Amino acid sequence: SGLVLLIQGLGLTAVILVAVWMGHFQGGFAWQEDPAKEFNYHPVFMVIGMIFLYADAILAYRVFRNINKLYIKVVHGGIQLGALIFAGVGLKAVFDSHNLVEEPIPNLYSLHSWIGLLTVILFGLQWVCGFVAFLFPKVGFAGRTIYMPHHVFWGLAIFGLACCAALTGITEKALFSNGKNGFSYSKLPSEGIVINCLGLSIVCLAAVVFYVVTK
Amino acid sequence: SGLVLLIQGLGLTAVILVAVWMGHFQGGFAWQEDPAKEFNYHPVFMVIGMIFLYADAILAYRVFRNINKLYIKVVHGGIQLGALIFAGVGLKAVFDSHNLVEEPIPNLYSLHSWIGLLTVILFGLQWVCGFVAFLFPKVGFAGRTIYMPHHVFWGLAIFGLACCAALTGITEKALFSNGKNGFSYSKLPSEGIVINCLGLSIVCLAAVVFYVVTK
Ligand code: HEM
Numbered sequence: 001s002g003l004v005l006l007i008q009g010l011g012l013t014a015v016i017l018v019a020v021w022m023g024h025f026q027g028g029f030a031w032q033e034d035p036a037k038e039f040n041y042h043p044v045f046m047v048i049g050m051i052f053l054y055a056d057a058i059l060a061y062r063v064f065r066n067i068n069k070l071y072i073k074v075v076h077g078g079i080q081l082g083a084l085i086f087a088g089v090g091l092k093a094v095f096d097s098h099n100l101v102e103e104p105i106p107n108l109y110s111l112h113s114w115i116g117l118l119t120v121i122l123f124g125l126q127w128v129c130g131f132v133a134f135l136f137p138k139v140g141f142a143g144r145t146i147y148m149p150h151h152v153f154w155g156l157a158i159f160g161l162a163c164c165a166a167l168t169g170i171t172e173k174a175l176f177s178n179g180k181n182g183f184s185y186s187k188l189p190s191e192g193i194v195i196n197c198l199g200l201s202i203v204c205l206a207a208v209v210f211y212v213v214t215k
Numbered sequence: 216s217g218l219v220l221l222i223q224g225l226g227l228t229a230v231i232l233v234a235v236w237m238g239h240f241q242g243g244f245a246w247q248e249d250p251a252k253e254f255n256y257h258p259v260f261m262v263i264g265m266i267f268l269y270a271d272a273i274l275a276y277r278v279f280r281n282i283n284k285l286y287i288k289v290v291h292g293g294i295q296l297g298a299l300i301f302a303g304v305g306l307k308a309v310f311d312s313h314n315l316v317e318e319p320i321p322n323l324y325s326l327h328s329w330i331g332l333l334t335v336i337l338f339g340l341q342w343v344c345g346f347v348a349f350l351f352p353k354v355g356f357a358g359r360t361i362y363m364p365h366h367v368f369w370g371l372a373i374f375g376l377a378c379c380a381a382l383t384g385i386t387e388k389a390l391f392s393n394g395k396n397g398f399s400y401s402k403l404p405s406e407g408i409v410i411n412c413l414g415l416s417i418v419c420l421a422a423v424v425f426y427v428v429t430k
């Protein structure tokens with residue numbers, strides 16, 4: 001339906017905006033040979049995994065309505081696994097960027113990092129619970145029926161948490177970059193517009209996902 | 216029920232933590248005679264209005280179950296009006312703190328300020344729509360029934376938006392204060408713990424409010 005397309009559009013917009021921010025304005029990407037640029041993979045991979053793929057996996061049940069149920073389950077669970085892998089690489093990138101520099105930066109001090117780590121841990125648990133409950137033959141129909149509303153509630157709650165992690169992360173990176181390399185946030189140059197539109201696209205995406213799932 | 220008490224506890228915790236942060240660690244409060252300290256009213260009033268009172272108003276329908284319906288409506292709408300007034304004073308405080316200093320700070324450049332302004336505008340519109348639909352005798356039963364699900368969806372969506380505004384605002388203020396007056400966020404001193412716990416209390420409050428309303 002139109003709303004599914006809207007969600008695709010907003011998710012793609014977010015991925016493109018975060019890639020432009022990091023790739024163009026923040027100097028591009030590198031791996032461990034240049035930890036400062038390795039950081040730039042963090043926002044991109046987290047948005048691809050915890051926002052774009054996460055939203056798509058939730059939608060799988062709305063898009064493939066009349067298809068084999070097992071097939072949809074594998075698509076839904078498979079995309080969620082992909083999301084978890086992107087998140088893992090994105091976390092590796094930010095921890096490296098703190099640990100591999102001359103004067104290491106402490107880990108896990110910020111509100112963003114607390115919300116972010118909580119998000120990924122709960123997401124991993126939800127994946128294991130979803131896999132065991134819906135793909136293991138041993139769990140009977142009754143068990144699945146009892147677990148289902150919890151699976152849906154936590155699936156949405158963790159998605160909301162992921163959006164909060166992204167918004168606080170965007171705000172952090174915007175202020176860390178402020179005053180460096182000629183970027184002045186309060187003058188709202190094009191980089192600032194990209195930053196704010198990235199945040200708004202995630203806010204709108206979250207609103208539409210909640211609407212589609214709860215209606 | 217227990218969940219209602221939990222929401223009260225989390226809301227009060229957030230109000231106390233933000234008051235301790237601004238009142239104790241950030242030097243206390245003043246009005247226009249000292250615009251830097253006038254800023255400190257902004258976080259406190261926004262959390263009281265857009266988090267604590269907003270959550271309480273939503274709960275009014277869960278707490279007063281067997282009471283006169285008109286009475287609950289007046290309580291619900293009245294608390295929401297109180298929330299809007301606190302938000303208005305909180306916005307006045309932050310705009311003053313930008314405009315009344317020697318070198319004025321631009322307004323409305325940050326992602327936080329965009330999300331925040333959007334929140335308050337939508338909240339004001341929702342208040343007018345709720346008032347017209349539910350307290351004006353002219354709107355018949357049919358109109359109310361059609362509007363109700365939209366009122367509930369938007370009421371929750373705007374609450375989610377308010378929480379995102381608060382979390383990005385907290386992140387901004389934490390980084391603006393970083394390195395000033397001996398505060399080093401990455402060493403996680405007691406001020407940093409207060410900041411992160413304030414954010415987590417808002418995250419938990421949001422999760423419980425969504426659970427109570429959607430279950
Ligand atoms: C949406 C999912 C996201 C999650 C789950 C997440 C998670 C995390 C975690 C766990 C850390 C701590 C790393 C450490 O302590 O070494 C971190 C750090 C960081 N993240 Fe993210 N992140 C996300 C998105 C973003 C985005 C979109 C941005 C920026 C555009 C961002 C910017 C940062 C920055 C600047 C740091 C380093 C400062 C700090 O530790 O707070 N994050 N993130």
Ligand code: HEM
Nearest residue numbers: 058061073077080123126127130131134135152155156213
């Ligand atoms: C192998 C792993 C998983 C399986 C087999 C699975 C299975 C399911 C099933 C059967 C539904 C019901 C959809 C419906 O009838 O509307 C569902 C819904 C949902 N799942 Fe999963 N799930 C898995 C993993 C995950 C993970 C890891 C998450 C998120 C962290 C997640 C989030 C959701 C959400 C948000 C919904 C609600 C979708 C809707 O109602 O449209 N699932 N899942």
Ligand code: HEM
Nearest residue numbers: 258261265310313322323325328331332380381384385388
């Ligand atoms: C929850 C509801 C909140 C809303 C709706 C909100 C709204 C706003 C708005 C509209 C502005 C722009 C003012 C201007 O441009 O002159 C602003 C600025 C600001 N707010 Fe908030 N705020 C909220 C909560 C918070 C909290 C809890 C904090 C900090 C703990 C905070 C910190 C700031 C800071 C540092 C600024 C100035 C920098 C900027 O313009 O982004 N806000 N807020």
Ligand code: HEM
Nearest residue numbers: 273276288292295338341342345346349350367370371428
């Ligand atoms: C004079 C103004 C208002 C009136 C008369 C009013 C009336 C109502 C009514 C009749 C309900 C149905 C509750 C139920 O049956 O569960 C309701 C629910 C709700 N209202 Fe309002 N409302 C007003 C203003 C607002 C405002 C300003 C907001 C938020 C911005 C808001 C947010 C909500 C929410 C989130 C719910 C769902 C509560 C629940 O299901 O527990 N309302 N309101």
Ligand SMILES: O=C1O[C@H]([C@@H](O)CO)C(O)=C1O
Nearest residue numbers: 039097098105173176177401
């Ligand atoms: O990943 C990063 O770490 C630093 C910051 O943590 C410094 O405290 C910074 O600017 C990044 O982009």
